[in-house]
Amino acid sequence: MSGTHSNSSRIRMSGRSFLALTLTPETPLVDWLAALDHQIQRAVGFFAGKPVILDLSLMQADTPDLPHLLPALQERGIRVLGIEGGDRSWPAVADWAWPESPMGGRASGPVSIPEGEKTPTLAPTLVVEESVRSGQHIIWPDGDVVILGAVSSGAEVTAGGSVHIYGALRGRAIAGIGGNADSRIFTRNLAAELVAIDGFYATAEEMDAQCTGKPTQVMLAGETLVFKPLP
Incomplete structure (x- = not known):
């Protein structure tokens, strides 16, 4: 008769945020x-x-x-x-497979679908010639987004390509939606609430403290966001 064997193992879990x-x-x-x-x-x-x-x-x-x-x-x-x-x-x-809505979400304001070409030969760049204010959302799934001003706390910029911010990034910047892992995020002052590239996120607490408040680029290496100072 064999004895009872108890095996306790840990399940690896982590959090991730998405804009729905x-x-x-x-x-x-x-x-x-x-x-x-x-x-x-x-x-x-x-x-x-x-x-x-x-x-x-x-x-x-x-x-x-x-x-x-x-x-x-x-x-x-x-x-x-x-x-x-x-x-x-x-x-x-009655025939629907009715999924439960995630808990804890909050409204983030209306989202406009931008004009786009059906078969673009060159991904267009969206240039925003002013700062993005709190509560505003810029979504450009086709290419890069260039913000000539700052991105305020509570604001969000989402791009299919890279995000270039000539002012301070205090809100959220999401690059590479749709699977563009080579996209990057550039800012003259990193003070972000959240940055993400191709679905991989980092909150303010997870960012490199040596880059906080400084000109920074963010890139994806494998499944890790890397923060590098800009000259």
Whole structure:
């Protein structure tokens, strides 16, 4: 008869933050989906890799075409992370695989889908000739973003390419969305709340203290964000 063996092992866990977009469909759903298709055509790849919260607060149990809404979003490559504002007991959504919305999220203001080319030969650069104020969000999935001013605390700049900030970075800068791991973040004064490249994040507490308040570039080496002083 063998004895009982107890084996205790640790599970490695870490935290990661993401910006989730919220879609709030309106009736009639056929027209809303047509408008969504138009937006997607304007900025190809905008929803790629982005988590989306589906807000059903404007829907009713008997809204026409409601059963087809979630499958229609999935067919468009939109990844629904959570659903809120509706009622899962509605017969119209009985066949949905209803994901629970993440807890603790907070609204971050409206997001505009930028104009974009369907088949660009050269990724365009967005130049913002002023500072980005608290509560503002700049999203440019096609190329680099150049901010001639500062990025205030509570503001966010997101780019498919690199982020260049000629002033202080006190808010959040996210580069390389959509899988561009070679993107970088440049700022004349690193005082950021969060920086991220290709999905790998660092909060203020995790940044290199030697670069705080100084001209800095941030790059990705493997799965680690590296902070280097700028000359």
